[in-house]
Every structure is written in C-alpha cells, then in structure tokens.
Amino acid sequence: MKISTKGRYGLTIMIELAKKYGDGPTPLKVIAKDNDLSEHYLEQLATPLRNAGLIKSVRGAYGGYMLPKDPKEISAGDIIRVLEGPITPVEGIEDEEPAKQQLWLRIRDAVKDVLDTTTLEDLINHDNDDLVQDAYMFYI
Template sequence: MKISTKGRYGLTIMIELARKFGEGPTSLKVIARENDLSEHYLEQLAAPLRNAGLIRSIRGAYGGYVLAKDPKEITSGDIIRVLEGPITPVEGIEDEEPAKQALWIRIRDAVKDVLDTTTLDDLVHYGDDEPRESYMFYI
C-alpha cells in the first residue's frame, strides 16, 4: 500500500492543527507556508476532512481550521481512510489462492493496527523523550 500526497499532506494539516489545539483557528496559508506546500492543494484536502467531521472551519478575519475533536480521539487511520479510501495492500484478494489471501489479509491487518492505534496526539509528541535519530525509519 502506498500513501499518496493526499494522505501525507492531509496528515500534515491534521498534525499542525493538533499542535495548535486549543489555541484557536489556524489558516491553511500558515500551514502551507510552514511546510512548504501548496495552499491550493491543502484547500482541496480540507473539504473531505471537514465533511468527515475531523476538522471545523471558522470564518472571519482570524478564521481558519480547528480540530473537531481532541487529538487523542483522532487516529491516523481516520485521516488516511478519508483521503485515501479503504486500507488494502492489493485489490481483488478474493481471487487469490488461500495462502496469498492470508498474507494480504495479515499485511492489511498489521497496517490497520498501526494506523488505528496511532493518534494525532501520539504524532505531535513522538520522540519528545528521545533523540531524533532513535525514531528514524529505514527500509
């Protein structure tokens, strides 16, 4: 399973809003500037996140977006499903032989477990108590 820029940038929006949780709305312009991303693209991603009830928009001169729930209540799986669709490593696993089917299901379940047990709060505070090098991932 490959997460596209939709999922990656959507996660960036949500992490930034989680960092500022309780401080009032944050504009996508600020998030785009701080992360060197396209504001227009972030606007396209905000709509499905808002429709899913993960963020709320606040209008006005000091408007922007806020999380609709506490960062501890929103998982990375919630975000990825909204932006990427169902979590599946392969399409059409029902047509595979049983051994392959079992492998694809195990992979899917492992990915779902990681996504569904990792909250925005976890991501905001990841590595707070350890040096950055200790949580780098290499494949």
C-alpha cells in the first residue's frame, strides 16, 4: 500500500489540529502556511474528514477547523481509511495462491495494527530526540 499526498497531508491537518486541541478553531490557511502546503488542496481534504466526523468546522471571522474529540481517541488508521480507502497491500488477494495470500494478509494486518494503535496524541507527543538517538551516525 502506498500512502498518497491525500493521506500524508490529511494526517498533517489532523496533527496540527491535535496540537491546538482545546484552543478553538484553526484556519486551514494557518496550517497550509506553517507546513508550506496548498490551502486549496487542504480544503479538498477537509471535506471527507469533516463528513467522517473527524473534524468539525466553525464558520465566521474566527472560524476554522477543530477536533470534535480528544486526540487520543483518533487513530492514524481512522484518517488514512477516510482519505485512502481500505488498507490493502495488493488488489485481488483472493485470487492468489494460499502461500502468497497468507503473506499479503500478514502484511495488511501488520500495517493495520500500526495505524490503528497510533493515535494523534502519540504523534504530537513523539519525542524527536528519540529519532536522533536511534539514527546511525556516519563520520567522514
């Protein structure tokens, strides 16, 4: 499964809203500017997220979008499914021979498990220092 810009940018919207959870609505213009993304494209992504109940829109001069529930209650899987569709590594899995079918199902289940157990709260609380500490260091 390849996550497109729809999934990646949709996740960006949701992470930014999670960071501002409880602070009131955030305009997409702010999210677009802060992340160097197209506001128009983010508006297209906001519609399915709103329809799915993952974000709430607020109209008016101080309007924008906000999360309707706590970031720990929204998983990355919720977001990716809305924007990308079902999580499947290959199409036509039922036509594969049993050994291959078993592999594709295990891959699907592993990806689903990661997406469904990673919440927005996990993503906003992720310590970037861990990435630096775990990275390989090369010297020339």
